[in-house]
Amino acid sequence: MIKENYLGVDVCALNMEEVLDEVDNIILQKKPSFIVAINPEKIMKAQKDENLRNLLNSASIQIPDGVGVVIASILNGGRIRSRVTGIDLMINICERASKKGYKVYILGAKPGVAEKAAKVLKNKFLGLNIVGIKDGYFKDEEEVINDIKEKSPDILFVAMGSPKQEYWITRNMEKLNVPLLMGIGGSLDVISG
Numbered sequence: 503m504i505k506e507n508y509l510g511v512d513v514c515a516l517n518m519e520e521v522l523d524e525v526d527n528i529i530l531q532k533k534p535s536f537i538v539a540i541n542p543e544k545i546m547k548a549q550k551d552e553n554l555r556n557l558l559n560s561a562s563i564q565i566p567d568g569v570g571v572v573i574a575s576i577l578n579g580g581r582i583r584s585r586v587t588g589i590d591l592m593i594n595i596c597e598r599a600s601k602k603g604y605k606v607y608i609l610g611a612k613p614g615v616a617e618k619a620a621k622v623l624k625n626k627f628l629g630l631n632i633v634g635i636k637d638g639y640f641k642d643e644e645e646v647i648n649d650i651k652e653k654s655p656d657i658l659f660v661a662m663g664s665p666k667q668e669y670w671i672t673r674n675m676e677k678l679n680v681p682l683l684m685g686i687g688g689s690l691d692v693i694s695g
């Protein structure tokens with residue numbers, strides 16, 4: 503997979519379809535992998551924060567979420583020509599999940615928001631199998647982790663804001679044993695309306 507690097511942060515030169523193909527591969531291989539959305543704001547934060555930079559670079563896929571990344575690529579003779587935004591990718595992954603039978607777990611946002619978003623997504627993609635939902639203001643992390651393990655999803659979306667969600671994902675991904683993990687920021691608030 504070709505990755506470009508802007509101020510020390512990797513970004514994959516993939517379009518939406520190519521990212522979705524990678525999603526299929528990751529789920530097939532079952533090796534825990536995470537997707538992170540890269541925009542100029544995150545690149546700037548990562549300038550002053552080596553831990554964050556390493557964390558972003560440790561993801562399997564860094565999607566070109568911000569238009570600033572596309573512009574940087576054009577100016578530097580790179581190959582990135584289109585944005586792959588986090589919310590569009592999340593919705594497209596849900597569509598693919600409904601077609602291929604992947605199990606989805608949604609973690610994050612205020613109580614009730616993920617349930618509403620799940621309803622919207624299930625109405626849009628018939629047969630979408632959402633096996634678990636939890637809000638992002640839990641006190642008992644152990645309970646959340648056990649629930650995810652028990653439901654054994656193929657995909658875990660984490661909506662707790664960035665970079666909190668990315669730190670949560672990397673801290674827990676080995677024990678969760680979920681193939682695909684992705685931070686989705688405020689997407690649930692948008693989808694739930």
Ligand code: UDP
Pocket residue numbers: 610611612637638639661662663664666686687688689690691
């Ligand atoms: N959130 C959460 N737990 C927290 C902090 C935030 O579930 O401890 C949720 C919040 O309710 C919102 C999302 O995370 O749904 C963060 O959205 P925001 O737009 O701030 O994130 P960004 O897209 O900027 O990363």
